[in-house]
Amino acid sequence: MSGQVMMIMFLKKYRTVVLPAVVVLAVVTLSILPAGCGGQDTSGRLKVSASIVPLADFCSRVGGEHVEVQCLVPPGAGCGHTFEPTPGSMDFLSKAGVFVENGLGLESWATDVLSKITRPDVVRVVAAEAVPADLLLPSVEGEPGLEDPHVWLDPSLAVYQVEAIREGLVEADPSNAEVYQRNAAAYIEELKGLDGELRRELxxxxxxxxxxxxxxxxxxxxxxxxxxxxxxxxxxxxxxxxxxxxxxxxxxxxxxxxxxxxxxxxxxxxxxxxxxxxxxxxxxxxxxxxxxxxxxxxxxxxxxxxxxxxxxxxxxx
Ligand SMILES: [Zn+2]
Missing domain, CATH: 3.40.50.1980 (Nitrogenase molybdenum iron protein domain)
Structure with a gap:
């Protein structure tokens, strides 16, 4: 018998003994985690999945060190009107405690994906819905009743989105509510400053x-x-x-x-x-x-x- 064959036999034998033990250990570890830690990574950070890059950035600014943020639509895909999620991004989304989307028809792919793979207790934030209805503008594609989704490009409207994200993070992780409120307030001040600066330049x-x-x-x-x-x-x-x-x-x-x-x-x-x-x-x-x-x-x-x-x-x- 060659050394290689012996090694394979050994591995087979080894695996039958060891694998179930690993599985049992994993199950035990999972079951002893405290309740209410849903949607968090191994270091206790809240997992936040955002649809587009600007919303992911808002989540990082509000969540700071308490969140792990993943963006579904890659930067090269623009605002993601025609995006298809990848299996890798779905894996993170399936574990996320918060999902942040823009809404107003931007993520037509989201409803289907979300109902299938997110946790039942996921906090869903539709950030553009936080913008007061009288500030929304009709879609230029001309479909009646549809509003244009690109609200984040007006910094004064982005503020409403940041506030909606703050509320979502507080709901999913109330123990860090004060931090989220403080971070959001500081970032909103920055956005107001940005708004004035851009206005002067234009x-x-x-x-x-x-x-x-x-x-x-x-x-x-x-x-x-x-x-x-x-x-x-x-x-x-x-x-x-x-x-x-x-x-x-x-x-x-x-x-x-x-x-x-x-x-x-x-x-x-x-x-x-x-x-x-x-x-x-x-x-x-x-x-x-x-x-x-x-x-x-x-x-x-x-x-x-x-x-x-x-x-x-x-x-x-
Ligand atoms: Zn767009």
Whole structure:
């Protein structure tokens, strides 16, 4: 008998004895954990799953060291209108104590996923629903009764989302309520400061018109005195038709459009056509509606807003 075969036999024998012991140990360990620790990781931090990057950032700022945050939609997928969750992200979500989504139709994939895999006691935060109804704007896709979901890009509305997240964390983990309240209050002050800072920077280009990739700036534009006159995409992720491009070119003339704001997910082909047709007077600049933790320029919400406003004020001059 070769050494290798002997080793396999040994392993087989070993496994039959040891494995059940490991399983028993695991079951015992799980059953002796104190009640009420649902949705926490091994170090006792509350597991928080957020749909998009800005909401994940809000959760990190409010939760601080008491939360472990996972973002479902990867940064490259933009605001995730056409996102499909991966098995890896589902694993975290299935253990999360809090799930934070934007709502207003952004995460059409969420309801199905949530009902199947989240814990029965998961605290679900629909952050955009915290924005008062009279501050919501209709969706430009024109479907009656639908509101535009991109509220986080107006810092004064992001404050409502941060408050909703604070309430969700307090509900799931009341023992750290004071910390969540303190962190949220400090962050909201920062957001108010940011709002004023961005307003001052955009003052010089007030009233300027632009075309966006998709209805990203529906709240941002009127809040800061800019005009989003059209969108390249007719539907999320859909390439613009020749007719769509012709309509946009009309708007470029009619509204004296100064810039087209591209986003990472817009196809280079569509952008090429628009750039060529729009003429030399129209600048094309890339903005980011969600940010990316791995890119130092836009690694959190506040940096991303400063970056986008910097790009915009330069392009709209
Ligand atoms: Zn979007």
């Amino acid at each position: 003052e010089q280009v007030k009233g300027a018109s632009f075309i966006s990739t998709h209805p990203t700036w529906t709240y941002f534009a009127p809040h800061f005195g800019l005009v989003q006159v059209g969108e390249v995409e007719e539907l999320p992720g859909k390439e613009p038709s020749a007719r769509r491009i012709a309509e946009l070119m009309e708007k470029v003339k009619e509204f004296d459009v100064k810039a087209v704001f591209a986003e990472p997910q817009l196809s280079p082909r569509a952008l090429e056509i628009i750039t060529k047709d729009a003429g030399p007077g129209v600048k094309v600049a890339t903005v980011d509606p969600v940010g990316d933790p791995d890119n130092p320029e836009v690694s959190d919400y506040i940096k991303m807003m400063r970056f986008d406003v910097g790009v915009m004020s330069e392009a709209l001059e």
